[in-house]
Amino acid sequence: MTKAILSSYIKKNTFIHKLNPLTKLIFLVAVIITVFAVKSFIYNLIIVLAIIPLAYSAKLLSKVFKPLRYLFIIFIVLYGIQSFLYPEKETILIDFGYGIAIWEEGVLFATIISLRLLAMIVHGYFFVLVTHPGDLVCSLRKIKFPYKFGYIVLSTLQVIPRVASQMETIIDAQKSRGLETKGSIANRLKAYSPLLGPLFLGSVQNVVERTIALESRAFSYETEKTSYRETYVRKKDKIIMASIVVFFTLYGVISWIL
Amino acid sequence: MSENVIEIKNLSFTYPAGVEALKDINLEIKKGEIVAIIGQNGSGKTTLVKHFNGLLQPTSGTVIINGKDAKQSTTAQLSREVGYVFQDPDDQLFMSKVKDEIAFGPKNLKMKKNEVNKRVRDTLKLVKLWKFRNTHPLDLNLDDKKLIAIASIIAMNPHVIILDEPTSGQDHRGILRAESLIKKLSKEHTIIIISHDMDLVSKIAQRVIVMYNSKILMTGTPKEVFIKTSLLAKTHLKPPLITQLSQKTKGMRSDILSIDEFIEELKTKKPHSSKSR
Numbered sequence: 001m002t003k004a005i006l007s008s009y010i011k012k013n014t015f016i017h018k019l020n021p022l023t024k025l026i027f028l029v030a031v032i033i034t035v036f037a038v039k040s041f042i043y044n045l046i047i048v049l050a051i052i053p054l055a056y057s058a059k060l061l062s063k064v065f066k067p068l069r070y071l072f073i074i075f076i077v078l079y080g081i082q083s084f085l086y087p088e089k090e091t092i093l094i095d096f097g098y099g100i101a102i103w104e105e106g107v108l109f110a111t112i113i114s115l116r117l118l119a120m121i122v123h124g125y126f127f128v129l130v131t132h133p134g135d136l137v138c139s140l141r142k143i144k145f146p147y148k149f150g151y152i153v154l155s156t157l158q159v160i161p162r163v164a165s166q167m168e169t170i171i172d173a174q175k176s177r178g179l180e181t182k183g184s185i186a187n188r189l190k191a192y193s194p195l196l197g198p199l200f201l202g203s204v205q206n207v208v209e210r211t212i213a214l215e216s217r218a219f220s221y222e223t224e225k226t227s228y229r230e231t232y233v234r235k236k237d238k239i240i241m242a243s244i245v246v247f248f249t250l251y252g253v254i255s256w257i258l
Numbered sequence: 259m260s261e262n263v264i265e266i267k268n269l270s271f272t273y274p275a276g277v278e279a280l281k282d283i284n285l286e287i288k289k290g291e292i293v294a295i296i297g298q299n300g301s302g303k304t305t306l307v308k309h310f311n312g313l314l315q316p317t318s319g320t321v322i323i324n325g326k327d328a329k330q331s332t333t334a335q336l337s338r339e340v341g342y343v344f345q346d347p348d349d350q351l352f353m354s355k356v357k358d359e360i361a362f363g364p365k366n367l368k369m370k371k372n373e374v375n376k377r378v379r380d381t382l383k384l385v386k387l388w389k390f391r392n393t394h395p396l397d398l399n400l401d402d403k404k405l406i407a408i409a410s411i412i413a414m415n416p417h418v419i420i421l422d423e424p425t426s427g428q429d430h431r432g433i434l435r436a437e438s439l440i441k442k443l444s445k446e447h448t449i450i451i452i453s454h455d456m457d458l459v460s461k462i463a464q465r466v467i468v469m470y471n472s473k474i475l476m477t478g479t480p481k482e483v484f485i486k487t488s489l490l491a492k493t494h495l496k497p498p499l500i501t502q503l504s505q506k507t508k509g510m511r512s513d514i515l516s517i518d519e520f521i522e523e524l525k526t527k528k529p530h531s532s533k534s535r
Contacts, residue, residue, distance in 0.1 A: 173350040175333035176342040178366030198352040
């Protein structure tokens with residue numbers, strides 16, 4: 001039967017899992033800033049590949065690349081459009097004649113964008129895998145983030161797996177009514193697109209119901225709230241946080257100098 | 259001997275996350291049978307029926323539908339033979355008009371336009387919801403939505419119809435309507451229902467399959483199953499109230515399934531002698 005989905009978090013007993021969520025959050029933010037700040041794509045590639053040792057040490061190597069299969073189409077579209085239509089084109093890679101050609105600058109640009117996307121998604125997903133959502137909210141509140149903001153973070157983390165499983169049920173129901181979902185990408189898009197309506201409406205309806213459920217449990221009552229979970233910023237967290245900031249600053253600077 | 263529409267041999271299924279949901283299931287369902295699958299939530303009922311139309315593929319073992327291995331067909335292909343009505347109609351209904359909703363399945367089966375229209379009309383008249391043909395399905399109340407979900411499968415005319423919780427959340431009238439519809443359908447179809455509604459099960463099922471802990475605990479006619487109270491208690495299932503009453507009444511048979519049967523049985527008992535002078 002279906003199991004209750006809290007978030008994508010997978011419980012393991014590793015060094016990375018035991019770190020304070022803020023340490024991991026700072027790492028994620030540093031990664032995202034850096035992939036946009038550095039100049040050449042080699043540096044972005046290194047950051048993307050850095051996920052492999054990280055995921056290995058967290059015993060999640062097989063899980064961390066899961067979201068990539070959904071990105072496939074985005075990459076195709078990105079390369080398709082940019083290779084042909086990038087505005088600052090100078091060097092022709094492949095000429096098809098009639099003014100249609102693949103341009104080197106376009107391919108390079110598409111590569112940089114894809115690597116940025118990849119880095120954000122892989123590292124972002126890794127963050128979600130190793131961070132208990134409750135711990136994240138608890139530690140955010142300790143650094144004075146508002147309670148409601150904490151809830152927004154928490155519900156966002158929960159919403160993705162929930163929508164995914166809802167989507168699966170809806171697709172199963174339509175397959176049972178003879179909807180063919182195998183075949184070419186065009187076929188699949190045609191099959192899936194009418195299902196987005198009910199999925200979206202269902203999510204909105206869900207929000208309304210959640211609001212009522214939360215309010216009936218005094219969500220917006222003005223008082224100091226206690227937390228069921230407890231997190232601490234330990235010495236190792238402080239050292240790692242400082243190292244992250246120093247390392248990524250240097251990394252960015254080096255990418256500009258070399 | 260009627261032939262088997264569904265044959266399951268040594269079926270085991272483990273979800274990708276590692277949960278073993280079915281363990282070594284062996285089962286045959288004959289053509290024209292009305293089978294009820296009961297058991298606690300999480301006992302594997304839904305997982306089992308999802309194998310009947312290829313939504314899930316066995317981790318090991320085989321599922322044979324109408325003599326063919328289910329592995330060789332997609333769910334869409336199997337939908338000609340096995341229709342599956344989901345528990346929550348909101349997951350299933352997505353068109354903006356009831357008649358389009360009913361037409362969706364037949365169109366997927368590549369039927370001609372006038373055949374589709376005929377199916378829509380016949381089906382909606384069968385479930386007595388023809389008057390709602392231009393209504394938005396989600397504007398209907400739950401009872402009607404459930405009927406529309408069933409109708410959308412009936413319109414495809416599959417031989418086997420699986421109904422997941424056809425009466426859950428419905429009022430008395432809705433339950434009676436679903437019940438009489440299932441009875442009508444059973445004349446031409448093989449019916450498989452998943453239900454927690456023991457009254458419904460005892461009234462319509464010819465055979466009951468009790469699932470417990472990913473396995474089939476027992477199978478038999480409602481009478482055979484509901485007298486095994488201690489085995490049922492293990493799965494936190496209870497026979498229908500009238501059966502429980504007769505089981506606790508001295509001198510009554512323990513396999514009574516309906517009020518009429520209970521009264522008949524009472525009439526055969528002699529009044530107590532203490533009242534005679």
